Amino acid sequence: MNTILENEFLSPQVFRMKVETPEIARKRKAGQFIILRTCDTGERIPLTIADADPAAGWIELVVQVVGKTTESLSKLGPGESICDLAGPLGRPTHIEKLGTVVMVGGGIGIAPAHPIAQAMKAAGNRVISILGGRTKELVIMEDRMRAASDEVIITTDDGSYGAKGLVTDAIQKLIDEGRKIDLVIAIGPPVMMKFVSLLTKKYNIHTLVSLNTIMVDGTGMCGGCRVTVGDTSKFVCVDGPEFDGHQVNFDEMIMRLAMYRDQEKESYDHHCKIRPLPNN
C-alpha cells in the first residue's frame, strides 16, 4: 500500500512523486489534498494532489522541501512506501463553465493549480495561466501547465525567465488590455495570494485562493487550521481549502503559519543534520 512509483527532483528543492493508492486516485477531484506521515513518530502533513490516474491507480504529489517531513519524504525511493496516507480531503474546486479563468500559480503553488487548470479547461473555459517564481528554476511544471491552458504567462522576480516582475503585474496587464476575466484562482505563498486578492478586489473580479494553513487531523476535529473569512472562523481542512480571496484575513493567516517556526527548525536540526535548511 502507498508504494512510491517515481520520485524525481524538478528543481533543487522541489520533487514530484507518484504514489500508488488506487482508491484515492479514483475518488479525488481537482482541489483536494491528502495527509501523510512518513514514519510512526512522524507529523501529519497536508499535500495537494497534483495529478492522478484513476485507471493506473496513482496520485502525484509535488513537494517543496521546507523542513523535516518534506525532507524525509524526498528521500523515499521507488518501491518504498508511505506509512500513512489519508484522503482525498477538503472540498473539490467548484468547476463550471464561466468564460475566462486566470490560474495564478506561484512557486510550489503551480502544482495545486495544475489539476484545477485541467478541470477548468475540460469544462470549456478559456484558461490563462500565470506562473510565477523568484527565479527561473522555481517555475515548475511549465510543459504540463501549457497542456492544461490556452495561454501561459511566465514571470520571475529577477527576470531570469519570462517577464521580469510579479504575478500581480501580469494580472494588471491583462486587465489593462481590457481582457474580460470571469474568475481568478490564485495558489502560492500567502503574501502572493494576499496581493492578488487586493488587486482583483479593486476591479471586482471574483477570486479564489487555496489556503495552506497548519493542519493536524484534516477532518475538522482540531480547529488548528482555522482562518478568519469575512467575520467568521472557518476550518480550512473541511470548509476549504478554497475561499473567496476578498474575504480572507491573510495577515492573521500568515502569523499563524509562523506559530511553530522555532520548533520546526529544532526538529529539522535534530533529524536532518546533513543538509542545511533551505532558505525560503
Next chain:
Amino acid sequence: MEKKGLTNKERLAIPPQKMPEQPPHERIGNVNEVPYGYSEELALAEAARCLQCKNAPCVKGCPVAIDIPAFITSISEKNYRASINKIKETSVLPAVCGRVCPQEEQCQDPCTVGKSLKSVDKAVQIGKLERFVADWEMNQSQAEVPVIKPETGKKIAIIGCGPAGITVAADCRREGHRVTVFEALHKTGGVLMYGIPEFRLPKRIVARDVDNLIRMGVEIRTNMVVGKIATIDELMEQGYDAVFVGTGAGLPVFLNIPGENLNGVYSANEYLTRANLMQAYSFPDTDTPIMRAKNVAVFGGGNVAMDSARTALRLKADNVYLIYRRSRDEMPARKEEVHHAEEEGVQMKLLQNPVRFIGNDRGWVTAVECLRMELGEPDDSGRRRPVPVKGSEFTLPVDACIVAIGNASNPLIPHTTPDIQTNKWGNIIADPETLKTTKKGVFAGGDIVLGAATVILAMGQGRNAAKAINEYLATGVW
C-alpha cells in the same frame, strides 16, 4: 485474611481502600499513569466491603448493568478469571471503564455501603476493583479470543474506531459476520487514543483491546475518512449489508470572542491530539510540535479541561489556570480528576469568564481579559446560571490558552448522507433501543447520537446496536 464469615457491621467497618499513586510533584515530570492500581491484598480488602445486597442497587447505576456483586464475589474467592469473565459478559472495555467511568455518579452512587456511611466516597470502590481484574487479565498471557460463530457471509461496515465502534465490531464479529472498521485517523481508539491522556489511560490498554479485535478477525482500515474516500451509500453499493456510524463528537466548540485566532490559542482537541496522538510530549524525538508555554489558561470545567490543564503541567508550564464560569459544585469533571489537578498545582479560578484575548503585534496571545461572575437563578440544566459582575474585568497574562468548553458533532457523515436525519445539535437521530437511524440498514451510537457523553454510554449503545444489527441481518426485517 478470611473474609467469608464477616457480618455486615464488620464489613462496613472496613475503610475504603485507597489506590496507591505517584506523588504529585513526581508525576508532573512524566506522563505515566497516576494511580498504580490495587495490589491483590488491597483488592481483597476492598472486595470484603461489599454486602452482596440482594437488590444490588449498584447494578442499576451501571449503564451496562454489569453483575457487580457476582464479579466482586469472584474476587473474594480469588477466582479472577471468573470475575473478569463475568464483567466481560456485558462490557468489552473493562480496563478502560474501570479507569475512566464517572463511577461516583453511576455504579457507586446508589451503593448501599456508601448510603449507610453517608458518603458516596465511602461506597464500594467498584471501578477500582474492575480495573484490578482487568489488569490481572492483561498480565496473563494473551486474552482469550471469544468463540466466533460460523461465517454468515454478511458484511458490516463500522465507521469510527472509538468505544462505540469497537463494541459493535466485537459483538457482530462474534455472530460470524465479516466486520470492517473504517477509522479516519492513523490510530484506533477514538478519544481513548487522541483525547484522554496517557497518564489517565495508558495507550497500551487501548491498543490491546483493538488487537483483540484483529485476532477475532475484524478488519481495521485506518486513514479512511468516510464521506470523503467513500460515502455510506457507496459502502452499501460495495456490498456492506449494514453500517454502524460511531464517529463521535469531534467538533471543537470555540468561545467566539475577539482574538481567538491568535497564536497560542488552542482548542482542547488540538492540544490533546498533539500531545497524545502525535506524542508531542517527546518532541523533538517525535516530529509534531506543541507550545511549551509558561503561563497557560484553560477554559472549562469538565474532564477535557482537567486533562488539558494537567497536560500543560507535564509540558512544563509554571502556572496553569483553570477558568470556569460557575462554582466548584457545578463542575462536570469527575471529582477525582479535579482533586488530581489541584494536587498537581492547577490553579482553579472559579466564577470567572473570558471576554477577549489580547495579542502582540506578531499575532501571539499575551493576556486574556476576564470578568467575574456570580450565580443567579437555575437554568434549564438545573445549575445556577452564572451572571457577569459589571465592571469586574481584569486581565491575566498568559502565553497559551486552551478552550475546553465542549464538543459538537462532526457534520461530515450527515452532510454526505442526507437521508440520515439529525437533530438541531447535529446529533444523528437513532432509536434509543435499536439505534436504527432514519436510513435503512444504517445504525448509529455513541457520542454522535448522545452528544459528548461517556465511554460506558457509548459502549452501551454499541452493545444495543450490535444486537439490533445481528437481528436485522438474521431476519432482514428493518
